[in-house]
Amino acid sequence: MGNVKKDLDIKLIALDMDGTLLNNNGQVSSANRDAIRAAQEKGVYVVLSTGRSLLTVREHADDLELTSYLVTVNGSEIWDEKRELVERNIVNPEHIQWMWDLSKQHNSKFWAINTEQTWHNEMPEDLHKLNWLKFGFTIEDDATRELVLKELTARGEFEITNSTLKNIEVNAAGIHKARGLSVVCSKIGIDMQNVMACGDSRNDLMMIKEAGLGVAMGNAQDVVKAAADWITASNEEDGVAKAIQKWVLD
Numbered sequence: 724m725g726n727v728k729k730d731l732d733i734k735l736i737a738l739d740m741d742g743t744l745l746n747n748n749g750q751v752s753s754a755n756r757d758a759i760r761a762a763q764e765k766g767v768y769v770v771l772s773t774g775r776s777l778l779t780v781r782e783h784a785d786d787l788e789l790t791s792y793l794v795t796v797n798g799s800e801i802w803d804e805k806r807e808l809v810e811r812n813i814v815n816p817e818h819i820q821w822m823w824d825l826s827k828q829h830n831s832k833f834w835a836i837n838t839e840q841t842w843h844n845e846m847p848e849d850l851h852k853l854n855w856l857k858f859g860f861t862i863e864d865d866a867t868r869e870l871v872l873k874e875l876t877a878r879g880e881f882e883i884t885n886s887t888l889k890n891i892e893v894n895a896a897g898i899h900k901a902r903g904l905s906v907v908c909s910k911i912g913i914d915m916q917n918v919m920a921c922g923d924s925r926n927d928l929m930m931i932k933e934a935g936l937g938v939a940m941g942n943a944q945d946v947v948k949a950a951a952d953w954i955t956a957s958n959e960e961d962g963v964a965k966a967i968q969k970w971v972l973d
Contacts, residue, residue: 739922758964798903799856884926901929
């Protein structure tokens with residue numbers, strides 16, 4: 724918390740969406756909107772780095788008039804400024820089948836994202852013919868969630884995070900937001916030290932650790948706050964705008 728460098732040169736702002744950029748009603752506040760516009764006018768890249776797929780990201784990106792890359796599905800897909808695919812990292816369909824079976828075994832809710840759509844608590848008959856990007860479990864009971872987490876971890880084949888304290892998100896091994904951002908940085912010719920990353924959950928942890936400035940939201944999980952260089956206000960209190968104002972605009 725006290726080791727933030729004074730000579731930071733932030734050239735890219737990476738923003739998680741849910742619990743970070745968006746308020747609890749799923750909206751971008753006017754303060755966040757104004758700060759993003761000011762940052763872009765200053766020549767700073769603003770990149771949405773999210774667990775969502777392009778289907779539910781594009782509208783926000785267009786509405787904010789973002790002119791940069793997008794890192795979606797926790798880094799499973801990377802899109803350029805024209806919303807054309809740069810990179811895709813898929814999860815083995817057999818792994819998806821195994822996780823679906825695991826969810827049925829523990830009677831848990833789930834969702835799964837492929838390149839076409841997001842499935843909630845049901846799956847297509849031809850799942851082995853599709854390109855899958857992420858599988859997620861929603862488990863209210865702590866003991867059951869720990870059991871599922873233990874089984875997932877034991878496989879040693881996945882990148883395991885969360886986006887709330889009640890869920891588990893699973894990507895292909897080694898695929899996370901930090902990796903996606905490093906690809907973006909290499910494309911535009913900057914270093915991860917020039918990145919300010921803002922987030923609230925475990926799927927933001929790697930980018931917060933690897934960015935030059937890792938910012939945790941005031942509503943962030945404790946593990947995220949512990950890893951961050953700085954803690955801003957909550958997503959209900961324009962925390963993104965406050966971070967941009969302090970570290971990019973001032």
